[in-house]
Amino acid sequence: MRRTKIADILQNGVVGEDFLVKGWVRTRRGSKQVNFIALNDGSVIHNLQIVADVEIFGEELLRRATTGASLAVTGKLNASQGAGQNVEMVAEKLEVIGDCDPNEYPLQPKKHSLEFLREKAHLRFRTSTFSAVARVRHAMIFAVHNFFTSKGFVNIHTPIITASDAEGAGEMFQVTTLDLDNVPKTEAGKIDFSRDFFGKATNLTVSGQLEGELAAMGLADIYTFGPTFRAENSNTTRHLAEFWMIEPEMAFYDLNDNMDLAEEFLKYLIKYALEHCPDDLAFLSSRLMEEEQNKKAEDRSMELLEKLRFVLEDDFVRLTYSEAIEILKNSKPNKKGQFKYTIEGYGADLQSEHERFLVEKHFKKPVVLTDYPKEIKAFYMKLNEDNKTVRAMDVLFPQIGEIIGGSQREENHEKLLARMAEMDIPSEEMWWYLDTRKFGAVPHSGFGLGFERLMLFVTGMGNIRDVIAFPRTPKNAEF
């Protein structure tokens, strides 16, 4: 008999039919007469209850069906007599595929802390929470490609190893094959990278954007979806050293087109999750409510499904940086000195507390901030006519803050060169980037979405280390 996945049985299984299932034991209960085994095979959040008659299989065999052990079970699907499930399988054949010593197996049939499971990341796929997160994550990956495919975008794999140290997006991981115990030096005493693998200093990419722009200057609409590396010593619930980023880049798009796409994209992803992952989201929602039981009412977040639908219903608020500053300046917490950093006026860099105020207190919905002062934004952003601000946009979400950062790009060769000079970015080694501004330059725009930040929002998880299988953070590269 062929194996049937538990998801299929629970959805399409006909009572009275025989099936073969394989999976891992979550719990076993029982008596002298009958054992109940909750079996999970990762295909759905739900377990299949196996009913095993002790007289048929013997205590010795059933004793081996400990939490974590893997089983193959053939049996008949029955309407369940118990209350916890509609159907169950009455075992006719039961085989232990792999034993699991309960003295050593760290997972117990009870709640574990997320911190504990993080240290057992190789086993946490066996838990309800992480398998649910993993399935939602897969659905989101699929939805990303679906969305862009439906719009005629071309996916580009941009390089993971790059030689440009001019992107200005944070600290980078160096890539080298030089012997670190015996580094070759130049006559001037510097490291001689000409003898390194690529003949120059290289590092892991911090963004695929610059390469993405090159592709957009021919394919028009492209997106990247790849790993991104930042060697920042960030210890927060929102940062990883290795994360996945989606970066669309569109020729002939201005900032408004860019914002429209970003909003449509986010809403598509959330809608997709609601439609395709109802069971996993329902589980994650109840998990979140349980976790927040001890919190004060005002500190609790909105119920997960309600929160997701809430984002779908309204348009995101769009306003300029200057307008945001005015709102913040005149806000209660600013006047009462409740902000750690008081907003004096134009030029201030917005802190998390300010972003959170705008999103969670003032507008109570996602906010898109545009036209930031050029001093606090990247060199490639298009300068506005006022010569002070750039066509940047940040999409701010409740709880997680900046989920998207993007801009219209500066396509004017001279202006771009001038900005690079102002910001001390060496233009010689960026010749390939600047070439796109010389040969048939067009207005274009793009943005970056941190995939794990999206996952935080969609799953309601509180820590970014719990929405990626093997998180890479300072002092942690286990597994």
Added chain:
RNA sequence: UCCUCAGUAGCUCAGUUGGUUAGAGCGGCGGACUGUUAAUCCGUAGGUCGUAGGUUCAAGUCCUACCUGAGGAGCCA
């Protein structure tokens, strides 16, 4: 990197102003019982109290340094 908090049994945690043989629940093991639902009941094993120093007659408890984790900030996605 900075600030705050934490590290005691496999897990979650308690341990009073320093004071004798360090506790509980869950899990494990043994048994009883039951169409069970993180089953229930009885019994049982299990701890160099994060590491290294120091103060003291006496340190899980006080002090110092370090390590690890969590939350917040910065950096950002």
